Amino acid sequence: MSPTTAPTTRPRIALTLGDPSGIGPELAAKLVADPANRAKADILVLASAAELDAAAAEAGVEVPHGPTAGPDAVAVVGSDLADQPVARGRVSVEGGRRAMADLESALAVYERGEADAIVFTPLNKAALSLAGMAHEDELRWFAHRLGFTGTTSELNLVPGLTTSRVTSHIPISEVASCISAHKVAEAARLLNTVVAAQGVERPRLAVCALNPHAGEGGKFGSEEIDHIAPAVALLRSEGVDAQGPFPCDTLFIRAREGEFDGVVTMYHDQGQIAMKLMGFEQGVTVQGGLPVPIATPAHGTAYGIVGQGVATLGPTQRAFDVALEMAQRDA
Numbered sequence: 460m461s462p463t464t465a466p467t468t469r470p471r472i473a474l475t476l477g478d479p480s481g482i483g484p485e486l487a488a489k490l491v492a493d494p495a496n497r498a499k500a501d502i503l504v505l506a507s508a509a510e511l512d513a514a515a516a517e518a519g520v521e522v523p524h525g526p527t528a529g530p531d532a533v534a535v536v537g538s539d540l541a542d543q544p545v546a547r548g549r550v551s552v553e554g555g556r557r558a559m560a561d562l563e564s565a566l567a568v569y570e571r572g573e574a575d576a577i578v579f580t581p582l583n584k585a586a587l588s589l590a591g592m593a594h595e596d597e598l599r600w601f602a603h604r605l606g607f608t609g610t611t612s613e614l615n616l617v618p619g620l621t622t623s624r625v626t627s628h629i630p631i632s633e634v635a636s637c638i639s640a641h642k643v644a645e646a647a648r649l650l651n652t653v654v655a656a657q658g659v660e661r662p663r664l665a666v667c668a669l670n671p672h673a674g675e676g677g678k679f680g681s682e683e684i685d686h687i688a689p690a691v692a693l694l695r696s697e698g699v700d701a702q703g704p705f706p707c708d709t710l711f712i713r714a715r716e717g718e719f720d721g722v723v724t725m726y727h728d729q730g731q732i733a734m735k736l737m738g739f740e741q742g743v744t745v746q747g748g749l750p751v752p753i754a755t756p757a758h759g760t761a762y763g764i765v766g767q768g769v770a771t772l773g774p775t776q777r778a779f780d781v782a783l784e785m786a787q788r789d790a
Contacts, residue, residue: 470500470575470786471528472779473568475561476514477580479545480554481760482770484514486580489772490779491533492520500783501528503574505561507541519768539564548765550583555590558582562597566604569751575786576752578779581760584628596628598746607749610645614653614747615730615757616781617738620714621657622722622730623650623747634726638669638682643690643723649748650721651699656788665710665719666691666703667729673706687725711737731757740773743781752785754778 474491477483484506491502492515504511508524511533515522528534539560545553558579565577582597594600602611612623623646626637647664654662666687670680677684687704694701703710707724711733714722724730735742735757742757756774764770 470783471503471573472500472782472786473503473505473565473574473577474533474779475505475558475565475577475579476510477755478554478558478583478586478760479510480547480549480551480586480765481581481583481762482765483580483582483760484510485518485765485768485770486756486772486775487511488514488518488520488522489770490775491524492518492522494530496776496779497533498530500786502533503528503536503568504533505536505538505564505568507537508535509542510538511535517766517768518770536568548762550585550589550762552586552589554583555586555588555592559587559590559592559600562601563604566601566751575789576754576782578775578782579753579755580775581756581758583760598627598749601746601749601751601753605749605751609748610649611746611748612646612649614650614745615734616743616745616777617734617741619717620720620722620734620737621650621654622724622734623647623653624724624727624730626726628727631726635669635680635682638686638725640686640690640693643687643725644693647690647694647699647701647723648697650723651694651701653745653747654721659720661700662720663718664694664699664701664721664723665705665714666701666723667707667710667725668704669725671706673704707733740771741777742774743778745781745785752782752789754782754785 476487523532524535525532540557568574615622625642625646669682674680674683683704744757746753756778
């Protein structure tokens with residue numbers, strides 16, 4: 460592949476179709492069909508012209524495309540697995556292989572200096588695993604692929620609130636053993652940096668407890684006493700405005716009302732359930748900590764509605780806008 464863009468200072472976004480077994484192609488087509496999005500950035504789509512045309516037809520939109528990206532068209536830059544048959548509406552090894560191949564290609568486009576950020580539409584972790592992804596999720600795969608050994612965390616964003624996670628895609632039975640003051644502090648420092656980069660002068664961070672009622676002084680678990688509270692104390696000694704640990708069942712009500720700019724969660728669903736209730740139509744996941752700006756909608760492949768043209772664009776649109784903001788900050 461050799462993506463091209465017209466001479467410009469406009470941001471350049473590499474866009475993948477995600478898992479083609481799901482609604483990713485439809486969402487990608489809807490995104491780039493909007494002339495307002497093409498006006499914001501040069502968009503490089505990792506697909507063939509035939510694939511993009513098919514996705515556009517399924518979505519009921521028209522997508523102008525060619526070899527060069529600009530306000531009038533997106534650049535179709537191909538894929539190593541373009542035009543390969545893929546089962547639709549279910550987990551498939553073919554879908555996982557295509558998603559992985561396109562993520563690899565998107566990183567290569569970025570590394571060649573031909574894109575400033577990456578957006579990928581929804582993936583399926585079971586399909587990725589079938590296709591050979593040995594890491595717990597794509598964030599750890601990205602870090603391994605980039606040789607990045609710094610702090611990473613999936614960050615979830617709705618307007619006015621960002622969350623980070625101490626643990627992510629691991630079994631609930633393993634969460635408690637993976638909580639430490641060091642990991643809590645790392646997740647909070649990353650969150651503080653990210654929220655500050657959004658323009659918040661002194662981010663107000665809340666840290667979730669792990670156990671019911673924040674452990675009730677050790678009655679329901681000691682992680683708050685042994686790890687989470689010491690991490691909060693350490694953060695405050697470093698000048699980070701962190702508070703907690705707070706019981707999760709009431710914390711997000713306070714966050715929704717604007718008391719905090721960011722929340723550190725201990726595990727995946729502790730934050731994801733609240734964030735999706737607060738703003739599913741605008742939810743975004745950022746691959747936090749990586750040296751590459753990467754964003755994706757914070758929902759899955761929605762196999763049940765594949766081919767119906769009814770997938771909601773909101774989260775993908777917001778992911779595009781967030782990636783654009785990150786690219787412009789890094790410029």
